[in-house]
Amino acid sequence: MRARFGERAPILVETTLLRRRAADKLADLGDVSSWLFTDEALQQATVAAVALHRARRLAGLVVHDATCSVGTELAALRRTSARAVGSDIDPVRLAMARHNLGPDADLCRADALHPVTRDAVVVVDPARRRGGRRRLRPADYQPALGLLLATYRRRELVVKCAPGIDFDQLSRLGFEGEIEVTAYRGSVREACLWSGGLAAPGVRRRASLLDSGEQVTDTEPDDCAVRPAGRWIVDPDGAVVRAGLVRHYGARHGLWQLDPDIAYLSGDRLPAGVRGFEVLEQLAFDERRLRQALSALDCGALEILVRGVQVDPDALRRRLRLRGSRPLSVVITRIGSAAAGRGTAFVCCPSR
Ligand SMILES: C[S@@+](CC[C@H](N)C(=O)[O-])C[C@H]1O[C@@H](n2cnc3c(N)ncnc32)[C@H](O)[C@@H]1O
Numbered sequence: 001m002r003a004r005f006g007e008r009a010p011i012l013v014e015t016t017l018l019r020r021r022a023a024d025k026l027a028d029l030g031d032v033s034s035w036l037f038t039d040e041a042l043q044q045a046t047v048a049a050v051a052l053h054r055a056r057r058l059a060g061l062v063v064h065d066a067t068c069s070v071g072t073e074l075a076a077l078r079r080t081s082a083r084a085v086g087s088d089i090d091p092v093r094l095a096m097a098r099h100n101l102g103p104d105a106d107l108c109r110a111d112a113l114h115p116v117t118r119d120a121v122v123v124v125d126p127a128r129r130r131g132g133r134r135r136l137r138p139a140d141y142q143p144a145l146g147l148l149l150a151t152y153r154r155r156e157l158v159v160k161c162a163p164g165i166d167f168d169q170l171s172r173l174g175f176e177g178e179i180e181v182t183a184y185r186g187s188v189r190e191a192c193l194w195s196g197g198l199a200a201p202g203v204r205r206r207a208s209l210l211d212s213g214e215q216v217t218d219t220e221p222d223d224c225a226v227r228p229a230g231r232w233i234v235d236p237d238g239a240v241v242r243a244g245l246v247r248h249y250g251a252r253h254g255l256w257q258l259d260p261d262i263a264y265l266s267g268d269r270l271p272a273g274v275r276g277f278e279v280l281e282q283l284a285f286d287e288r289r290l291r292q293a294l295s296a297l298d299c300g301a302l303e304i305l306v307r308g309v310q311v312d313p314d315a316l317r318r319r320l321r322l323r324g325s326r327p328l329s330v331v332i333t334r335i336g337s338a339a340a341g342r343g344t345a346f347v348c349c350p351s352r
Helices: 002-025 039-044 048-057 072-080 091-101 145-151 167-172 238-242 246-252 287-296 313-320
Strands: 062-065 083-088 106-109 121-124 157-161 178-184 187-194 205-209 214-217 232-234 265-267 277-284 299-307 326-335 342-350
Touching: 002 039, 048 072, 048 178, 048 187, 062 072, 072 083, 072 091, 083 091, 091 106, 145 157, 178 238, 187 238, 205 238, 214 246, 238 246, 246 265, 277 287, 277 326, 287 299, 287 313, 287 326, 287 342, 299 313
Parallel strands: 062 083, 062 121, 083 106, 121 157, 178 205, 299 326
Antiparallel strands: 157 187, 178 187, 205 214, 232 265, 232 277, 277 342, 326 342
């Protein structure tokens, strides 16, 4: 490579490797095999399925992606919106966006904290890592979240945030719109803030499960009983838990809670498409008794789910030294109030 391309060789190698990584992450945007990236820009790029989901919510509107980077999210927005404009403060990324999106893309260099559009819905995905390090505090986002909310107070605004963001802190910053927690390929990807005018009436929390297409919001009924385990235990998707919608999800699917403060649900019928755990045995959590129960069932590989009790699943699995042939699951949780609460183990057979 060096003999043929001289000092450009490292850049060519890196670009080729980045394009290979992008092929999976951005596949839903079409062919990105000729796109330009930096390593950090590709890490920061919104995975295409999530960008397209957001773009569908903005269909038909005029939008301004004010932190467009190399253009991945803007590519999704251009498919659905009436018009999409992109800007970024970084001239190199903008040049890459121009290459990636082509001569028709509306792009300009601008600081997101100094609005260059009027009336358009502003979409911002602040940088949450620099030089490989993650910045988790909203005040450390680039641009800072508080400044963004203040700058666009009178505009319709969408902000992509880290999934772990402190919701109370958002209220303290004056945010009163909808928080949408999105999961894709089994993991929680982001918490997205939607200003009031973009949210459905009354919705303050939404969980969007892109793998199944299911959405749950806090305007749905949340009358979910607390009862002993039925035939199945369900561990709701992380986005449902993070959005605080476990009871709403349970009510929708005819499930009940095992404990009012614990996110496990139970029911006699497993909702369609949901992975569940069929209860074979319930016992007070005690390692020796658990080992006996699992050995009697010829358990080999063991999946361990834990909520509300201090158990290290990997360490427990090693200590149990199971030698059987049947793959099983155990759900270990606390049932009852904190003081009286005791660990309970449910030995289960997973539905898949
Ligand atoms: C997380 S990346 C955006 C990724 C983009 N949504 C995508 O999917 O490819 C954040 C971007 O914000 C830009 N940025 C940081 N501070 C900015 C500011 N004050 N104004 C405009 N852009 C800014 C960075 O240059 C970076 O490209």
